[in-house]
Amino acid sequence: MVGPEHPQEREAAEQPGVRYVGDAVTTGSIPVITDDFEPAPTLPELGTGQLLRRLGVMLGLALGVGAVIGVVWYLLVPLTVYEIQPDGRAVTNQRGLANYYASDAWFVVLGLLVGIGLGIVCWRLLNRIGWPVTLVAVISALVAGLLCWGVGWLLGPSDFGNRIAVAQPGELVPIELTVRGPAALLAWMLGGIIPVLLWSSLAPDEEEPKPLRLPWRSNG
Known part of the structure; x- marks a missing residue:
């Protein structure tokens, strides 16, 4: 009689990548590892229509989130305010100077959080397209960041130069809400990627072979 007769050996022999050589009754069978692994089933490819729909979802999500975060940015940022003096000079206090770059700081913080959220959604929707999912995540985060910048600028005071030029003594003139360092957009793209x-x-690779269960590693 040739082949594994012990229940554990029979179970292991059914695993891909294992065969037995020898007499299981007299001399004992010897497990031999072979190369005939069965690859794990891969995820089905996305069709063109399904891919376009999911890309549309990502674009719509980036636009919607960017607009909403633009409002949040506008509400969070403490703008520096200048007071017009009788001699025409515009002055501010130490708090105002400290808040001068508050718009950029909040923009970076919000960008990282939103970018990470968009990156997670992008991976869930489009991980089957391969490496281009990285580009989609980065572009989605960039679109959201640009829209956030635009919405915040529209909601906040703009044209600081013109407003301060016509301001009267004693009037308080806030600076405009904008991103003073365009590199802050990198935070959004970094969060997306x-x-x-x-x-x-x-994450486990869907195309890797199934793990081999050897008989001496069996639970009993």
């Missing part, structure tokens, strides 16, 4: 890179690096 972080979840994609983490998942692609740490």
